[in-house]
Amino acid sequence: MNALVDVRQLSVSYRHGNLAVNQLSMTIAQGETLAIVGESGSGKSTLANAILGLLPGSATISAGELWVDGNDLTHASERQRRGLRGRAIGLVPQDPMVSLNPTLRVGQQVAEALILAKGKRYPGVDADIVELLQQVGIAKPVLRARQYPHELSGGMRQRVLIAIALAGNPRLIIADEPTSALDVTVQRKILDHLKRLVSERGISLLIITHDLGVALDRADRVLVMQQGQVVEQGAPRQILGAPQHDYTRALIAAAPAFATRRQPLARPAPTQPPILQLQNVGKTFALPKVKGEDATFVALEDLSLQVYPGQTLAIVGESGSGKSTALRIALGLEKPSRGRVWFEQQDVTDLSWRDFRPLRQRLQLVQQNPFAALDPRFTVFDSIVEPLVSFGLLKGPALEQAARELISRVHLPVSFLDRLPRELSGGQCQRVAIARALALKPDLLLLDEPVSALDVSVQAHILELLQELQRDMGIAYVLVSHDLSVVANFAHEVLVLRNGRVVEQGSVERIFNRPTSDYTRELIGAIPGQHAIASAA
CATH class of the missing domain: 3.40.50.300 (P-loop containing nucleotide triphosphate hydrolases)
Structure with a gap:
C-alpha cells in the first residue's frame, strides 16, 4: 500500500515558543484506518490541522516535511492547500453545532460543499444532496434537507458533517473526535458507517480521539501521542495487551471501558419528599x-x-x-x-x-461544552459571580469573598479568577462552570x-469533585x-x-x-x- 500521508520529522511551533509537535514521523496508507490518541495538549489536533493546511497564523512548521497525496505541503501556498481540502482531504469536525451554520438549512450547507467541489452550481445538485444524506444513513432525507441544524439530533448533525466531508469525494477523511458527544449506539452506527465508507470507497481514515476504547476497537493501527511526540504505536491488540510506555498504561488505566467497575452506589434512603x-x-x-x-x-x-x-x-x-x-x-x-x-x-x-x-436559585444547569458555556469576554471571576450579580444577592467585598470560596471548592487556585476561558484547559473550564452553578447554593x-x-x-477528577x-x-x-x-x-x-x-x-x-x-x-x-x-x- 502506498502512503497517502507521509510525515517526516515534523515539528510545529507556536509564536510564544511552545513546540506542539516535536520531530514526529508517521504515515497513513491508502485504505488504512489510523487512530491518534492522547490527552488534551498532546498535539493531536495540531497535527491534523497541519495535514489539512489549517494551522493558525501563530503556528509554523519549523522543521521536517509533510506530504499529502503526492504534494509537499511543508511550505505550500494557501492556494495549493485549498486545492487539496475537500477534494483530497475531508474533515469531520468535533462539534456539529459549532461547525454547522445555524441560519442555513441542512440542504443548503451540503449544497455549498458540492458546489465548491464541482466548481459551479449544476442542475443535479438537489438530487446529490438527497443521495449524500441517504449515504450517511439519514432517514427522510428530503425532510431533513429542509430543516435547520437545531431541529436535528446530535447523531443526525454528525451525519450531516460526514455528508459534507464526502461531497468532494476525498481520498482521506480526518475525523476529529467524531463521536465524543454522541450516545453509545449512535456512536457505534457513525463509526460503523465510516468503516463501511472506508471499505467501499477505499478511503483512508484518520481518527483523532481521547477515547481509547474507540481507537482500539476501530483502527488498524493506533498511535499514542504525548507532548507532541509519538510515544508508542502498533496494532490495537499489541497496544492493549502489551503496552510498552508508562503513558499508554496510564491512559488504559484511566479509560472507563478498561477500568474495573466499582461496586454500584446504594441509593440513599429517601427521608424527604422528592x-x-x-x-x-x-x-x-x-x-x-x-x-x-x-x-x-x-x-x-x-x-x-x-x-x-x-x-x-x-x-x-x-x-x-x-x-x-x-x-x-x-x-x-x-x-x-x-x-x-x-x-x-x-x-x-x-x-x-x-x-x-x-x-x-434552587436548580442549576452544568452544560455539556465547557468552552461554549462560558462567555469568552468574562474573566473567571465574572463568570462565577454572574448568578449572584443577576439576582442582586451580593456586591463589593462579599462578592469577592464568595468567588474565592467557590473557586476553592472546585479545587482551582484563587489566582485563576483573573484568567479568561481561553487560558484554561477543558477540565478547568468545566470546574469554573460547576463553581458558577454552585454560586446560588442550589x-x-x-x-x-x-x-x-x-x-x-x-473526567475522573470532575466526577470525583461532583x-x-x-x-x-x-x-x-x-x-x-x-x-x-x-x-x-x-x-x-x-x-x-x-x-x-x-x-x-x-x-x-x-x-x-x-x-x-x-x-x-x-x-x-x-x-x-x-x-x-x-x-x-
Whole structure:
C-alpha cells in the first residue's frame, strides 16, 4: 500500500515558543484506518490541522516535511492547500453545532460543499444532496434537507458533517473526535458507517480521539501521542495487551471501558419528599410542513420520574430519545404538552418565566461544552459571580469573598479568577462552570453530558469533585450521559429512554447486571472497547 500521508520529522511551533509537535514521523496508507490518541495538549489536533493546511497564523512548521497525496505541503501556498481540502482531504469536525451554520438549512450547507467541489452550481445538485444524506444513513432525507441544524439530533448533525466531508469525494477523511458527544449506539452506527465508507470507497481514515476504547476497537493501527511526540504505536491488540510506555498504561488505566467497575452506589434512603417530580409528562413539537410527512413529532410520552435529595438519577438513551427535552422541561425552558412538573412540592408546570425565575436559585444547569458555556469576554471571576450579580444577592467585598470560596471548592487556585476561558484547559473550564452553578447554593444540579468533552483522566477528577460536593452539600443530580461507564460509577438510579418513552428504570446494580429490555442490553453492549478486550483476551 502506498502512503497517502507521509510525515517526516515534523515539528510545529507556536509564536510564544511552545513546540506542539516535536520531530514526529508517521504515515497513513491508502485504505488504512489510523487512530491518534492522547490527552488534551498532546498535539493531536495540531497535527491534523497541519495535514489539512489549517494551522493558525501563530503556528509554523519549523522543521521536517509533510506530504499529502503526492504534494509537499511543508511550505505550500494557501492556494495549493485549498486545492487539496475537500477534494483530497475531508474533515469531520468535533462539534456539529459549532461547525454547522445555524441560519442555513441542512440542504443548503451540503449544497455549498458540492458546489465548491464541482466548481459551479449544476442542475443535479438537489438530487446529490438527497443521495449524500441517504449515504450517511439519514432517514427522510428530503425532510431533513429542509430543516435547520437545531431541529436535528446530535447523531443526525454528525451525519450531516460526514455528508459534507464526502461531497468532494476525498481520498482521506480526518475525523476529529467524531463521536465524543454522541450516545453509545449512535456512536457505534457513525463509526460503523465510516468503516463501511472506508471499505467501499477505499478511503483512508484518520481518527483523532481521547477515547481509547474507540481507537482500539476501530483502527488498524493506533498511535499514542504525548507532548507532541509519538510515544508508542502498533496494532490495537499489541497496544492493549502489551503496552510498552508508562503513558499508554496510564491512559488504559484511566479509560472507563478498561477500568474495573466499582461496586454500584446504594441509593440513599429517601427521608424527604422528592425534590423534582415529573408526572406523565409528554411533549409534542410541530414540524415543517412537507407533503406526505407527519406534521408533529412526539419527543416525550408519559414520562414519570422522581429525584430525591442527595441522589443521582441518570437518564440514558440514544440521541433523539428525549433526554435533553426532559432536562429543558425540568428547567422550565419548555412547557410540557401534557402532564405536570413538581419542584419541592410546588406545581411549576404553568409558571410564567417571571414566576419561575426565583426557583432558578434552587436548580442549576452544568452544560455539556465547557468552552461554549462560558462567555469568552468574562474573566473567571465574572463568570462565577454572574448568578449572584443577576439576582442582586451580593456586591463589593462579599462578592469577592464568595468567588474565592467557590473557586476553592472546585479545587482551582484563587489566582485563576483573573484568567479568561481561553487560558484554561477543558477540565478547568468545566470546574469554573460547576463553581458558577454552585454560586446560588442550589438543591438540584442538572448535568448535561458534563464530562463528554474531556479526557479520561480529567473526567475522573470532575466526577470525583461532583461526588465530593454531593456528600458535603447533599445536592441532588440529574445526569444525562451517553457514557454508560460513567453512569455505572456515578449514579444511584438509571432511567432508560427510547423514542420519548421509558423502557425501564431501576437501580444501577439491576440495570447493568439484570437488564430486562433488549434495548438496554444493546446500549450496554455498545460501550466502546469491548471488541478490543475480546480480541486481546
